[in-house]
Amino acid sequence: MAEKSLMKGNEALAEAAIRAGCKCFFGYPITPQTEISAYLSKRMPKVGGTFLQAESEVAAINMVYGCAGSGIRCMTSSSSPGISLKAEGISYIAGADLPCVIIDVVRGGPGLGGIQPSQADYWQITKGLAHGDFHVLVYAPSSVQEMADMVAKAFDMADEYRMPAIILADGLLGQMMEPVEFADEEIKMSDASNKPWAANGHKGQRKHNIINSLYLQPQELEDKVVERFKRYEDIKANHTMAVADYCDDADIVVVAYGSTARLAKSAVDAARKEGLKVGMFRPVTLWPFPEKELQEATKNAKKILTVEMSMGQMIHDVKLAVNCSKPVEFYGRTGGIIPAPADILKKIKEMGGNK
Amino acid sequence: MTNEFLLAGFGGQGILFAGKLLAYVGLYAGKEVSWLPSYGPEMRGGTCNCSVTVSDDPIGSPLILEPSELMVMNTPSFDKFIGTVKAGGMAFIDSTLVDGTSDRTDIKCFYIPATQLAADNGLKGMANIILTGKILKEIGLDDMAVIEKALQKVIPPKKANLLDANLNALKLGMNA
Structure with missing residues (x-):
């Protein structure tokens, strides 16, 4: 190659x-x-x-x-x-x-x-x-x-x-x-x-x-x-596609797609380094939305955090996929502002990310 | 090991080009790299900046808000970004073009009269490369074979005749 x-x-x-x-x-x-x-x-x-x-x-x-x-x-x-x-x-x-x-x-x-x-x-x-x-x-x-x-x-x-x-x-x-x-x-x-x-x-x-x-x-x-x-x-x-990282034992699963998933992944990696049980789920197909994959990835989670570069749009698909069975919170920036991994980490901690 | 470079100056000073060179040196040194330009109104003649990450690990955010290495080629960028450098980081300042110095003691500042050095050595327009040479030297990405390969890659074929001058500018910076 x-x-x-x-x-x-x-x-x-x-x-x-x-x-x-x-x-x-x-x-x-x-x-x-x-x-x-x-x-x-x-x-x-x-x-x-x-x-x-x-x-x-x-x-x-x-x-x-x-x-x-x-x-x-x-x-x-x-x-x-x-x-x-x-x-x-x-x-x-x-x-x-x-x-x-x-x-x-x-x-x-x-x-x-x-x-x-x-x-x-x-x-x-x-x-x-x-x-x-x-x-x-x-x-x-x-x-x-x-x-x-x-x-x-x-x-x-x-x-x-x-x-x-x-x-x-x-x-x-x-x-x-x-x-x-x-x-x-x-x-x-x-x-x-x-x-x-x-x-x-x-x-x-x-x-x-x-x-x-x-x-x-x-x-x-x-x-x-x-x-x-x-x-x-x-x-x-x-034909649904998604990527899940460290979701098995996660109390909080962060869901983000596209470039925001990279930023969220940085925050999740940092959280894991501090010993927090946080997972990362990235939908790759947005239609169809990877519902089964998300259900599987969040089955042990207590809470879900959706991160987007908007006021919160995918969050509705996340709630539907888990049938609102657990709290789904949101963090986002909009207007062309890129969410900083440090701010995502802060939100994870506010949600009570535990060791 | 992760280096997060923020390069800033006026459009036309070769900020994006210097960023591309750093990225290719990282790539050819076997590291993960990303390069992100500012693409707003800056492109039309205002200030211009560029984030480059060179890392042993996969890169999350390509946008750098707190650089470990800052290169600045004008006073507005110096004023705007000098406070954002991570503690323990380095700043590479074209002292021909930047007025003033930093009073930060938690970072290492290199004041290099790059524009003057370029003019004195018949390398007009290569102050960006002189500063890049200094950066590469200080962070230890200074394998000349890798650097030369990267330079050959980033210099467009039409300007291949400028390869030697660029190499001279790099070496000048490394020894500055």
Whole structure:
């Protein structure tokens, strides 16, 4: 394997997308994710792909819709306000059962907010992304290496289940550099040969495919949605991901995702050094939320602490997962402020972390 | 062993570049590393800073609020950050550009006229590298083979002709 080199999270993700067979990228610049576009604008033409800077986020997501319909692996990326603009298009893509990958490098909000790191898009991405009954796959990397690894995973899962997959990162992960190595040395071939539904031209050799999200007959629409939710159940049963550290004997389990999980892990390590029985649980898939894994990790715990770079959004999923069977407390900073490990440790001690 | 560097100055002084060099020296010395720039309005010409962690252990927070090693190349950064250095830590100060000295006795301060040294030695614009050389020397990450490899990596191909000058600046700093 090649020697590790240092890359920004945004660049590592972009390179990994190319190696995963992403052939088309449609984007529009916004801090703190612009390096993804900048990197792909140079790299994509060299591998015979298409890089296109659209006139707006709305245009970019609709280009993804068209491209995904032809069976080509494609991607767009943005940051919070830009994702809001893409919402309508994402609903159409979900409604048309098309695979694609969307990157959200979250910044502080609401409104134009700020440009510093945040996790305040959790509700938006995992729950109310746009109109209609649907879900998207959501992956939350917590290192530059995972920014690279998860984009390949996202493409594979999106294809398998014919649905959009989102990488939920934040400004910290996008901007920081860490060593990274790529699993795929070669660029994966991606074509529509294993996508019999693709509208990609067939020279009259088969019945034409129609890609559409409009169903005026209620029964037809209900059948479509119900069929989709059966796929969702399969994903929930088989494709949740999480990492648990020192949870077995923990009185308090700290739950955090993405870059915040690194900060929380520092606090948990410090607590363990002081002899406190504290565990760490990191959801890697945010939809589906790793409920079973969290139940298992907290079965001996007396309390749970959720740490987020927001006013507290994932905490609701944590409470649901444990069915409010034990107290779930919260610590967070928002607006672009990064929670300091020392402050998380202080909160752990306030909750009565015991030796 | 963990070194948490905070590098600060004006945009254009090579703060981020110096951080990248430190990170690559750490990487090639077999350590865990992270590099985090400030990416706000600073990038558009104001003050600029960069957090670099070099550690034997996996790195939690890449953001450094209390550095063990501080490098400052202007007075506003000196005023802002000198109080944040961990007790027992070190500060590397470009005394050509920074007015004043610290009265802290719990940290070690190196006042190096890096900008003046660069000008006197035909190394204009390399005050950042002179200070980096001093840092590497003081923390003991001073294997020249590793440092040279890191320099070759961080200097963009278009500027490969500046490798020797950068090496000279590093050595100048190490002996300062």
